[in-house]
Amino acid sequence: MIKSLIITHGNLGHELIQVAEKILEQKLDIKAIAFDWQGDGSDMIAQLDKFVADNKGHKIIIFTDMFGGSPSNIATRFINKNVEVLSGINLPGLLKFFCHDGKDKKFMEIIKTVEQGAIEGINIISEYLGEKND
Amino acid sequence: MIEKTQVIINKLGLHARAAAKLSHLANMFSANIYLIYNEDKVNAKSLLGILTLAASVGNELILQANGDDEQQAIAAISDLFNRKFDEES
Numbered sequence: 001m002i003k004s005l006i007i008t009h010g011n012l013g014h015e016l017i018q019v020a021e022k023i024l025e026q027k028l029d030i031k032a033i034a035f036d037w038q039g040d041g042s043d044m045i046a047q048l049d050k051f052v053a054d055n056k057g058h059k060i061i062i063f064t065d066m067f068g069g070s071p072s073n074i075a076t077r078f079i080n081k082n083v084e085v086l087s088g089i090n091l092p093g094l095l096k097f098f099c100h101d102g103k104d105k106k107f108m109e110i111i112k113t114v115e116q117g118a119i120e121g122i123n124i125i126s127e128y129l130g131e132k133n134d
Numbered sequence: 135m136i137e138k139t140q141v142i143i144n145k146l147g148l149h150a151r152a153a154a155k156l157s158h159l160a161n162m163f164s165a166n167i168y169l170i171y172n173e174d175k176v177n178a179k180s181l182l183g184i185l186t187l188a189a190s191v192g193n194e195l196i197l198q199a200n201g202d203d204e205q206q207a208i209a210a211i212s213d214l215f216n217r218k219f220d221e222e223s
């Protein structure tokens with residue numbers, strides 16, 4: 001089973017989860033950690049350490065809000081064969097993760113599916129509709 | 135394989151919560167189920183796929199299903215559309 005958490009600047013992660021739960025009408029098994037603007041990241045590292053320890057034996061995906069930001073940089077330190085980080089998570093990506101059919105799929109295949117869902121959720125709408133109407 | 139024409143009658147069209155309900159329902163059936171709108175055909179079991187249709191109230195779709203429980207699938211999905219996704223009184 002894949003365990004998940006989302007680490008973001010401010011409460012962005014909490015808000016994304018709340019919206020996804022509203023859309024899917026279910027409580028989602030995901031933890032959110034908000035980066036403390038005033039801190040040095042040590043609190044976040046401690047929370048990540050605990051999450052990884054508590055979920056030993058599981059695959060873990062850490063969603064972050066922006067590649068290169070502190071939450072993402074800190075999460076990157078935890079990457080190993082059981083832990084992967086997907087940066088730039090958005091609502092489509094999060095929905096994709098919780099709606100994916102993980103049967104017979106490897107950990108990285110699932111992450112790539114989520115990445116694709118997040119990317120495909122970004123569109124210049126007039127161009128998208130224009131393409132559809134051509 | 136069976137098909138049914140379906141008009142969207144809920145005010146908000148195939149928005150996120152409606153698409154979530156639709157994909158959740160579709161996943162209860164073993165049949166392959168598709169929504170066809172204009173020239174687009176999407177998997178009804180994919181929430182994000184449904185959203186790409188950007189289909190609104192008054193638009194007409196084709197529900198298509200292929201598999202053992204295709205009849206039940208189309209009937210249940212059509213019922214969900216006709217119940218306005220249970221979002222309007």
